Amino acid sequence: MDLAQGVQLVAGGLLALMTLGAALGVVLFANIVYSAFLLGGVFISISGIYLLLNADFVAAAQILIYVGAVNVLILFAIMLVNKREDFAAIPNAWLRPTATALVCGGLFALLSTMILATPWPVTVGAIAGQNPIYKIGQHFFTDFLLPFELASVLLLMAMVGAIILARRDYLPDEVLSKTDKSTVLTLPERPRELVSAKKE
Secondary structure: OOHHHHHHHHHHHHHHHHHHHHHHHHHHOOOHHHHHHHHHHHHHHHHHHHHHOOOHHHHHHHHHHHHHHHHHHHHHHHHHHOOOOOOOOOOOOOHHHHHHHHHHHHHHHHHHHHHHHOOOOOOOOOOOOOOHHHHHHHHHOOOOHHHHHHHHHHHHHHHHHHHHHHOOOOOOHHHHHHOOOOOOOOOOOOOHHHHHHHHO
16 A cells, blocks of 8 residues: 555545534534534535545535535525424423434445445546546436436425525514504614714
8 A cells, every 4th residue: 555545545534534423413413503514514524535536526516516505505594594482392202212213223224235235346547538527417317317306306495495484474463453564574763863973
């Protein structure tokens, strides 16, 4: 093993540890804003793994799309909603974490079995005469057209849901009847004294 292979091995291990640590933080942190920021860390770590695999276009798309668009959209939705609700105690609350742990354990076992049972082809460097961007576009619009379109529909649904959650709730009828309906949804005017003092 030469120096370049050692550096790649160490960098791959560090990126894998960063990805796993950030993913655990996404799940375990109680503050949802911290979870959203750590989700961006997961995306950036995965883009670093793509760089080690000589997939530079996929790494750039990972940062531009997931970190620059999806994660920012999630953060805007979290910060704009800002709803405070008093949650009542749920009976048999232990069933949900237990079911979640069972499902996650089953998925981990299934993915581990598939990874170990799949004969992975090992290629050194890029294949000469092949443009990876052309090959990705060709696969997107031939073999993987349906998942590609479903992903775009899911992202559109997420954006519409964020807009619906962030909009102002309607005021009750009792409040509307007691106050002037034309000025309920407008911001109060600034005092005239402050405006005149600021101009002077």
